[in-house]
Amino acid sequence: MIDIKHQIDPAVNTVRGEIVSFIQSLSDCYHQTTGDAPIIEGVTYGSDLRLFTNHAHIPAVLFCPGDVRLAHAANEYVEIDEVITTVKIIANMIVAWCGSSHE
Numbered sequence: 001m002i003d004i005k006h007q008i009d010p011a012v013n014t015v016r017g018e019i020v021s022f023i024q025s026l027s028d029c030y031h032q033t034t035g036d037a038p039i040i041e042g043v044t045y046g047s048d049l050r051l052f053t054n055h056a057h058i059p060a061v062l063f064c065p066g067d068v069r070l071a072h073a074a075n076e077y078v079e080i081d082e083v084i085t086t087v088k089i090i091a092n093m094i095v096a097w098c099g100s101s102h103e
């Protein structure tokens with residue numbers, strides 16, 4: 001076994017079925033809101049998500065607007081249209097997760 005050292009502990013979701021269902025629902029809401037297929041991938045940077053998953057045992061995914069290549073730069077910014085689209089996706093996700101439908 002290879003022992004890999006991380007600068008920051010990776011986020012680990014332990015409730016597989018629940019997180020898979022959540023990601024599918026979020027993907028559906030993304031597609032319904034934007035008309036595009038979502039890109040689902042792992043990332044090589046750290047975030048506070050690990051605190052939710054590793055310490056509080058809350059299944060979580062990282063979903064946000066913007067380009068991570070601009071994060072923490074002197075000219076960091078997020079396009080307003082991306083923020084508005086993200087708010088719509090999250091609102092639709094909440095409605096779907098609560099068992100209703102959105103238009």
